[in-house]
Amino acid sequence: MKKILVVDVGGSNVKLMISADEKRRKFRSGPKLAPEETIAQIKEVAADWDYDAVALGFPSAVRDGKILKEPKNLGKGWVDYDFGKALGKPVRVINDAALQALGSYDGGARTLFLGLGTGLGSAVAWEGHVLSLELGFLPYINEGILEDQLGEAGMERIGKKDWRREVTRAITQLKIAFIADQVVLGGGNAKLIEELPEGVILGHNRNAYPGGLRLWEMQADGKTSKWQIL
């Protein structure tokens, strides 16, 4: 079986995992992070780790393993970037919230994944399917979008108390809008929500690791496996 390195690219940090147990490693990310620098840092940070292939979770729209547009909270140059060539290993790319969903989903109920970090990650999962979404772009107050309120910049602008109220209301309504049985809340800011609404649970960022394994269990065409990434 292949040994998989899982890389979770976020707006504040890039996290690297080589197994379910071993301590995660990370390096700083930010609004200027470009793919070349990311690859150089991955090579350095994971230099003593042995791996055959990479699963990369990325905070923008991804379909069929291709990044569809430049991320809102990182630098430029990601669309069409050839990660495999740069890293010298096969790389599969998936939306970051979809990676969490793929690793966390345990069958049964329809589950909505929301990631509260620099931006707002989102995916919905049900039996054998993960549909990645970009709910941060939903229309919202002041002619803006939902991420303006729920993301890191929103929290800093409106303050933690109002941000908590906004997040709670948004989660409650999103759960109804997606006819979801459950909401899993992940991302670095999830722990700041003190009272979770009914049907909402906290996720674990380490679930990105089993997500990466599942991603590599799939056939290359993504269609003959028991999982469809949509």
Place this chain on the structure above:
Amino acid sequence: MKKILVVDVGGSNVKLMISADEKRRKFRSGPKLAPEETIAQIKEVAADWDYDAVALGFPSAVRDGKILKEPKNLGKGWVDYDFGKALGKPVRVINDAALQALGSYDGGARTLFLGLGTGLGSAVAWEGHVLSLELGFLPYINEGILEDQLGEAGMERIGKKDWRREVTRAITQLKIAFIADQVVLGGGNAKLIEELPEGVILGHNRNAYPGGLRLWEMQADGKTSKWQIL
């Protein structure tokens, strides 16, 4: 092959279709419409039509053919109501926007269906799948929900000009949020939008008819067909 009667339950009218060509029939709906009255009217309006089974599109959350909650814009008593027993024919129930999606989707691209009527209908379709949604409940301005602005009552409150602007902005952002290649706009008020944003087309309510046929082509468990209704 079974002869199917398709019934599209809306907030203003209930539409009945017996074929792709024959003129639709309808009767008035409204905030007090109950299932008993609906069945009585269906029997009367379709008295001279011959049919073996019924496909019923319904404006509320439906899963596995069951209405999950009372509709926002009709009367009460719909959850657990036994349509088949009341009508004396087998009845399959599906969300009304999902019925449109099932009848209109022609393969390929990811398509978001939005129905502008009394409320806001919604479903997303891609290869072999229709996922019904309740996007009217998305959090929106003034501590309210999206349907408050985009539905019929919203149009009356804010006026057609502002309503058009709201609808256009919402569609544009929803298309991004669902990573949709296309938006199909249906419902009685769709024709009031004069300039459709790029990637948005008008649907045809008569697509409910082929949607009903497809619904009855499925196996009873909904799983072995080429369509999954989610």
